[in-house]
Amino acid sequence: MNGVLKVVDHNRPGGALLSLENLRTHLFTSKGVVKAVDGVSFEIKAHEIMGLVGESGSGKTMTGLSIMRLLPSPPARIVDGRILFNGEDLTKMPDDEIRKIRGSKISMVFQDPLTSLNPLIRVGKQVSEVIQIHSGLPSEPALGKAIEILEQVGIPEAGTVASQYPFELSGGMRQRVMIAMAVASRPELLIADEPTTNLDTTIQAQVLSLLRQIRDSQGTSILLITHNLGIVAWICDRVAVLYAGRLAEIGPTNAVLRNPSHPYTQALLRSVPRTDSERGKLETIPGEVPRLTRLPINDCHFHPRCPHAKSVCQSEQPDLIQIGKDHFASCFIYSKDWERTK
């Protein structure tokens, strides 16, 4: 730190634990450059649950993997921007330092639980290994602690489950084991990528309550990646909406859901099933998610699907414009001269 005292404000209520500043993560593929994350900025405050939503392919997982520095490389690379965690830029951090942070201060529940649980190791041992690495406890007390954590994440008969292999568990139980592993080191930030996909509604609700409980009891900040606005409404303090690698809208959950301001967020909300009988009959958003290798640089990527688009939307990229308290949308509609704009 060159002897300079760094003021870190993440313990101050409302202070940022993590700041993404103009993050660009691109994938260099044989078919062209996929701009999976293309200039995304937002903050996650201490003790906050932040939702990250968007259609499939919008860059949610790539954002999470960028923060973890676990991008598939090649083809992915962070080409621009900063990821400040407690004031330190993770994009510049040497591999050995990032390894110390990953799994201890920041951990992630991955989209596909089976890829991150080792099928050949009993679940208790997998959780206790995390504890051993981060606390230095010998294996026996670490296993005891692991069983305690498995209990805390709502696994009944945790002692028995600890001696089982992942394939012996139901999807909901495996998800809880994943969460147990992710929180075993008491991280400051937990990135949960679609943690309840493929679970039935009751188990979904239990897993989400569990995440909230972890935030409440340990003060963990959570980045919750989901395509489900119902989940956002239920658990997130704030939400960021991604469209084709860019931020369409961001704000407090209530504000964004009650007053969706970007035409894309409005369309997303119209496509949410309201009742059980509507489930599976999502109103689709007209048009297709654009191919990320063929996108112009200077446009609003949503314009081909937008009912309000004018020619400016094809030739300029909108900035985020303030809509209300802490609520921003990147849409020209909110610029002063929209009425006169062509």
Ligand SMILES: Nc1ncnc2c1ncn2[C@@H]1O[C@H](COP(=O)(O)OP(=O)(O)OP(=O)(O)O)[C@@H](O)[C@H]1O
């Ligand atoms: N290994 C890869 N090689 C090439 N392109 C990739 C690779 N991984 C992801 N992509 C592309 O990067 C873009 C963003 O992907 P990402 O996985 O972040 O989307 P997502 O929002 O998490 O989607 P989903 O909701 O389906 O999980 C997509 O266009 C995807 O096709």
Ligand SMILES: [Mg+2]
């Ligand atoms: Mg994903």
